Every structure is written in structure tokens, then in C-alpha cells.
Amino acid sequence: MKLATFNINGIKARVQALADWLDDAQPDVVLLQEIKSIDAVFPREVFEDRGYAVETHGQKSFNGVAILSKYPVEDVSRGLPGDDSDEQARWIEATVIGDHAALRVCGLYLPNGNPAPGPKYDYKLAWMARMEARARALLASEMPVILGGDYNVIPQDDDAARPEAWRKDALALPASRAAFRRILHPGYTDAFRTRVPGGGHYSFWAYQGGAWNRNDGIRIDHLLLSPQAADLMRDAGIDAEVRGQQKPSDHVPVWIDLAA
DNA sequence: ATGGCTTGCATAGCAAGA
Numbered sequence: 001m002k003l004a005t006f007n008i009n010g011i012k013a014r015v016q017a018l019a020d021w022l023d024d025a026q027p028d029v030v031l032l033q034e035i036k037s038i039d040a041v042f043p044r045e046v047f048e049d050r051g052y053a054v055e056t057h058g059q060k061s062f063n064g065v066a067i068l069s070k071y072p073v074e075d076v077s078r079g080l081p082g083d084d085s086d087e088q089a090r091w092i093e094a095t096v097i098g099d100h101a102a103l104r105v106c107g108l109y110l111p112n113g114n115p116a117p118g119p120k121y122d123y124k125l126a127w128m129a130r131m132e133a134r135a136r137a138l139l140a141s142e143m144p145v146i147l148g149g150d151y152n153v154i155p156q157d158d159d160a161a162r163p164e165a166w167r168k169d170a171l172a173l174p175a176s177r178a179a180f181r182r183i184l185h186p187g188y189t190d191a192f193r194t195r196v197p198g199g200g201h202y203s204f205w206a207y208q209g210g211a212w213n214r215n216d217g218i219r220i221d222h223l224l225l226s227p228q229a230a231d232l233m234r235d236a237g238i239d240a241e242v243r244g245q246q247k248p249s250d251h252v253p254v255w256i257d258l259a260a
Numbered sequence: 261a262t263g264g265c266t267t268g269c270a271t272a273g274c275a276a277g278a
Binding site: 009010012013034036037060061062112113114152166169170171204206207208209218220249250 | 263264265266267268269275276277278
């Protein structure tokens, strides 16, 4: 089973680019972020015609997450637990029934948090604390769990072409990195890191300043695997070439191959 | 860079992103 996460930066603007990548990469399960669409107008037929079940959790203009799956999907849950007043659409989870295992799959769009300090940064850290609680609860289920999405966290200096440029940014501040480690530490594995050590591998390049052509990127899209999911992993990678194609998102797909 | 692109939207300049 090939499972990917992809921040598409607006589904309306990215239908063609996303369809082209699906046809080329043939993922079985895709976690989408920043669909920037309400559920009612999400172009689900494009994906249903390709054999995907479509589950969305959108809102108007901003944020929004979705799951595409060629395998059956059960028990879909929308919204991150822990704050009933939070109306931002940043979390969706579902059970995907593979040929050999049932996986609990969570798609997430973690808040950016800039400018820091400030209320947006406070929201980011509070959201990460809620995610840590949910991640711990899922570990206790002993199912294979995948936490995939746009984390808006540069975990280490190796994950940025110019780490000094991000020193005071909400994506790399010590408190952001510590909160990321608190999610990881109870038992999750950063899938890409186990497969490819060292720097120079990114998942986002800004639209400004020729960032792609200068390879001035950051790695902020991650797939975290519970022990039971890590045991199933056969391979992991980043489809960086997608960033150089027509009308691209500023993020690219990050994927894993699972024996599931 | 005090944001140099890109997206969405009450379609005209904003807000938000990272």
C-alpha cells in the first residue's frame, strides 16, 4: 500500500496537477491539506472516477483536509479532540482496510503559528498539545497508526537549506521543535528519516525568490508511524520533482510503502 | 525584508501562508 501526504494549496487551483500526479505515482491513500474548500464543492468526481473513496473536512477559504483511498474507509472522524470551540478544519482520521492490516490514518494540517510570539503561536502550541494527547491515545490502541500531514515544523537544522533564516520563525523555534518531539517520543517514527538520514531533502519551497531553482527548501511534511505501522514500512520518499511541474503547489508529496 | 509569489474571495485589494 502506497500512502502519501500532499499539501495542495487549494483544490480548485490544483485539480489538474493533483490528477496528473495521481495518474503518475498511483498512490493508494492520499492525505490532502489546504483544500481551501467547503465539502459541498470539493471536486470529488475527479477522484471517484479514478477509484478513490473521498472523505473531506473543509471550510471556506482556508485550511481543510481530506482523505482519498482506493481501499475501504471506515469510522471517519473530523476535527482534533480537545477544544470544542476550535472551528479550524485541520484534522481528519479514518480506518483504512488494507489487504493485510487495518490502519488508523490521521491527516493533519498543523497551524503555521507566525508571527511568534503572539496569539497565532499560542494557538499552534495549544493545538500541538491536543495532538500529543490524541497521538498517545492512538498508541494505546495498538493498531498501526499513521499521523501524516503538513506539520509546519522543521524538526532539525538538517531539514532546512538555510537553517539560520528560520531561527526566529514559528516553524523552527525551540518550543515548536520540543512540542514536535513530545508527539514523536512516546513511540512514533519519522518515516522519511529512518529511510534517508542527513540533510538536503525538502518538502516545501516558497513561491518567492526562486526558492525551487536554488533548492532553498524546508522539510515540514511528515509521516509519523506507530511501532505497528513502522513494522509494515517497506520504503519512504519525497516526490520533489512535482515542484518543478506546471502550476505546482509550494509543497510536494511525501510517501511511504507499507506491507498492508 | 518591512514578504519579492500564490490562493481565495463579498472580484478589488486584502488576508494568509511559510
